[in-house]
Amino acid sequence: MFNNKKNSNSYMESGKSQNRISHGTTIDGDVVSEGGFRIDGTINGTLKTSAKVVIGKDGKVEGTLDCNNADIEGVFSGKLLVQGLLTLKSTAHITGEVTTQKLAVEPGATFNASCTMEPGSNPMNNSKKEKSV
Template structure:
């Protein structure tokens, strides 16, 4: 998996064969090669390795996905979904790149303009929260 990023120092690694149950909030760059059953939030970049599985929402600065995510993704800068990856959930980012045979099952909002992105993503997240409360 080719990676080019500004921040090259990884602060947190969840190794292959590791499993975490529960929500996580970390600082900085994180690489996930194991399984997370819960949401992940960081102010940095995220790499989801090809063997990784996340069942929960993902919030980050930017995301590169090689594995499977079953949950919504919000990345302020970019989302790149590699060829063997799958996302079952909604994607909100300023830039989205999807390789040829990747799978996306959900909505995708991609707006380059920062102000318009903030407004639209806020409205979308609010309407989604209202729908979830109604369906409880």
């Protein structure tokens, strides 16, 4: 009678919570979480999560960001490590060093960074390598 399937983001499907850094909030230091983040304030330091991070238009991160996926509309400066997809919206301003598997850049985004694109750990790719050796 009831369908338990809901249209939700991956952080909700895995039972992880969504964290929000609101406009006007500044965090100085390191943050580690299993849940996703929506940043409309400022983080100065390191943010590490196994989930998705969204930096809103008013959001600003200076330091290191290590996450699964990221959508950036605001400002990022520092070292950005994204295991999956990094999406830069038209209002994004990125400076520093970027490592990601996939990159999508909308027209208008500012991207002044060194960028390394590395494949993620894909079991299908690993099994093919083992068979060919």
